[in-house]
Amino acid sequence: MKGIIIDDDRGLNYESNSPVRKMANMFFNPVLRMLPSGSIEVLKKTHPSAQVIVDHATTYKAMEVLYNRTPRADTNRFQNFFLSIWLGTNNSKAVRNRLRLVKREIRNKILELASENREINILNIASGSSRAVLESSEELGDNVKLSAVFIDKDHEAISFSQQLAKGHKYNSSFRWFNDSADVFLNTRGLLMRFNIVEIVGLLEYLNDEDAVALFSKAYSKLDPDGILVTANIIKNVERRFIHEVVGWKMRYRSADELSSLLISAGFNLDKMKIFYEPQRVHCVIVAQK
Secondary structure (H helix, E strand, O other): OOOOEEOOOHHHOOOOOOHHHHHHHHHHHHHHHHOOHHHHHHHHHHOHHHHHHHHOOOOHHHHHHHHOOOOOOOOOHHHHHHHHHHOOOHHHHHHHHHHHHHHHHHHHHHHHHHHOOOOEEEEEEOOOOOHHHHHHOOOOOOOOOEEEEEEOOOHHHHHHHHHHHOOOOOHHHEEEEOOOHHHHHHOOOOOOOEEEEEEOOOHHHOOHHHHHHHHHHHHHHEEEEEEEEEEEEOOOOOHHHHHHHHOOOOOOOOHHHHHHHHHHOOOOHHHEEEEEOOOOOEEEEEEEO
């Protein structure tokens, strides 16, 4: 298997565990693993953000809580203590680390293409809030020619993403489609081609066969030197808590398993960059056509 990069880019301000947090995790992690599934109703009441995470697990609403960890003004110290626990877990930190890593890789490709004075066409599948694409394409030079297509089945996610994009430099070149990837790629997107395709946050909910089919379609949509940026959560010590207690059920895959799906879809292992973010909870792969 090609070497995995444990990314340690200091410029990204990755979130790691302090010595104190590591010691605390020696207590918290066993406790989390032992909690009965019924305890979630009590945990939901510890902070309004916890309720959003539980009630909207797998959606952009839960992801936005994890991305934006600022306490609400109407919460008290007790609630904010529990918020620090919720948003200080390895999984929560890893989600934010993954966002930083994905943004860097997309931006690097944008800058590479821009340096060649090429048009940049981005496809974001299961886009949710679209933060990675929107934030990685900010503050580019005036001569960069960039457009993006965002696809999501959740119309609320589409609306939220459109709100985030208001005022964005390239907003007039952005298009949103309230569709599944399969429907879009076989209809309106049939003749479209892209040099960046981002599929992050979806693989956890697809079986292997459907994942390979989606990767194959993404491969066919890429320009010859285009890249696919994708990711998957890895088995970790908080899995039972997330899966059984919170009720956020996902498919966990190792770097080997994720790269094998990409190979089955036509990508070459020698043209992949395989990363673990510092918490080693998420694997991110950048696969070039």
